[in-house]
Amino acid sequence: MNKVKIALLGLGNVGKGVWEIFKNNTEEIIRRSGCEIEITKILVNDINKDRGIEVPNEILTDNIEEILNDNSIQIIVELMGGVDPAADYILRAIKSKKHVVTANKQLIAIQGKELLDLARKEGVLFYYEGSVAGGIPILKGIEESLTANKIEEIVGIINGTTNYILTKMSLEGMDFETALKEAQEKGYAEADPTSDIESYDAVYKLAILTSLSFGINVNVNDIYREGISKISSHDIQNAKEFGYTIKLLAIAKERGNSLELRVHPTMIPLNHPLSNVNDSFNAILIKGNAVGDLMFYGRGAGSLPTGSAVASDIISILRNDMTLRSISLVENADLQKTILPREEFTSRYYLRLTVKDVSGVLGQISTILGKNDVSISSFIQKGEKDANNIVRIVFITHDTLEGNIMKSIEDLKKLEVVDEIKNLIRVEKFI
């Protein structure tokens, strides 16, 4: 039987998962790949660190040259994360004619086109299923199975940390800070949670999904981004009363020859399949012009689920007999599409504000909204006025341009009767 040597760069959470999978599922992997796979080297920072996992010490190395210069190693599996030095190591691996598997979303989102172009030029395979939505096979799904479709829309819950926090807030009434703390204690959120909470992580993943689905090379800075830290228990409760739940959605929609790309907390109807995607689960809804609505649901992170995607990528390389058949981000990335500016987004909007309890206040607000072509679909006054004569109100608008909402908010802030604009949340209709 064909014997193949591979090396892992990194032995953190996902690296350990890959190691475990190759150890526990040896029989399945041999049967499906037709090869005996041996992990011969693992790059780590500290060879002597106790990792709570049985890996023979002699395969650990802190010297990348030992791996890059070893001609018997045919596949490099990059699991370090971050752009530097991962990009350099991968570039050098490709030039040494080694095939590459990575789960590095940031690297692929930022430098994917360059790396894939090089891989193609050098005739090596390059897979990165683990970079988006952990164990959910969404990239191969798009790349292998939706090829006959014009993809029209992607809507996904693709960050497990924020979904865990929003689930705790929605189902257990926790406030944001408490839910974040619990997520950190359970290992779902990092000590510095910025990348998840402020949606940078989801933006990287949406950039990758968009490149594959719409055939363009997306600059991550062109994706509109909002985090979840402004969501309060008030918003969660109000959403419920309107029949919605709040999820952090990553959205890519084709609009003519343009794309609407945005990541933000969103109200979605309680009877929509995405509304039941709870805890750290991920789900991605794709609309194709032939297949219709398709949803993929599963574990979007974690040692074994992401390890499953990485290990399957390794097997894909072996089943292709190492012949060239890379994921076509490269081919696709030549199409040109305009990324719509925020002002041209279309959505419904939930607006929560506090106003003075004086007669005519609603009339003044309606006049301003009307002037900006915004019409109200639902309205609730929340509770009684407080000691300062202030009442809380919430609206949901009909579909409108985000530019109109932005102008309305500017105008509302100038009204003497308006105390404070508390929050603005988009409401997805799913027609």
Add this chain to the structure above:
Amino acid sequence: MNKVKIALLGLGNVGKGVWEIFKNNTEEIIRRSGCEIEITKILVNDINKDRGIEVPNEILTDNIEEILNDNSIQIIVELMGGVDPAADYILRAIKSKKHVVTANKQLIAIQGKELLDLARKEGVLFYYEGSVAGGIPILKGIEESLTANKIEEIVGIINGTTNYILTKMSLEGMDFETALKEAQEKGYAEADPTSDIESYDAVYKLAILTSLSFGINVNVNDIYREGISKISSHDIQNAKEFGYTIKLLAIAKERGNSLELRVHPTMIPLNHPLSNVNDSFNAILIKGNAVGDLMFYGRGAGSLPTGSAVASDIISILRNDMTLRSISLVENADLQKTILPREEFTSRYYLRLTVKDVSGVLGQISTILGKNDVSISSFIQKGEKDANNIVRIVFITHDTLEGNIMKSIEDLKKLEVVDEIKNLIRVEKFI
């Protein structure tokens, strides 16, 4: 650019979908396949029939020889359904070194191994994504992306007709006959609905899923099968009261070196993701030992969704540069596993019966159940006794062997106080 000629066998619902997709998504298909694909021949029964679709009359033929003997045709797309004459045409196509795509579940379930073995021997590719769950890319998902997993369980809603009927019964209170009639009027059920209603269709699909996932060649007769025609509005209502909904599930579970294979109506908890899969939608939940729970959701039938799977298979063949890389049903089909007999299934059970309203009746029933190692989890008496002194009762048991339930029912039937055993429905727990 590489030009490729293909032929369709059949121009029914799915054939029309494939035709439309190639017409409407030409640009995407050229970009992703790298080829210009021309449908040069279509086999039909009646060349002059009006199909409500613009197909040039000169490419229609009622003579299979025109296609099989045309060496310029490189791919055959079989969309006729049924085993005869589809099997013969495909066998001959493979021997003529033509690649094959089919959406024929019955053929693949019954003769898949033989056809795939031949394809491998002759060095042609053979894809059949459209044969299970329409547009949902479940076969490639298992085959390409879950390869590093030991698959432990598959639970699916894979028949749209029965799901439509059960949805109407559950959400709109229709009785079975009315819901079936509506499904027929809307084109979701055929004039003779036996294959769907009695679960033959779902059994074929489960056989294919099982072969791919567990590496065995399943005989469809080894799959336990029950239809939905015995489900009454009483059962639907009782399920709701217990916190369940009723779905037709196809289930394959690994138990040691054995498999539990069954298709039957099942009560599932209302908060489970499968319970929200309504109307003609399909969904398949797969549990892998690395990836955990994964769910695929989408349109399980229909002209364009199934056409999407078929057209993507054609593109897969072209992207593989026509090199040999067939789906590995063949390789996998050599493993040996025991298929468990019905008596050894494990489940919870809902039992609906009518009994005489005399004192001690519950004691007599409990004694019989206890003697057979069956214990009761929930119990409801439904309404008051009728004019004949008969009351309706329902139980749900704890986990037990189906053999014990079967013995209990035999014993209960002999009790003088038991009027009639009305229905037995399995209850899935999803631990």
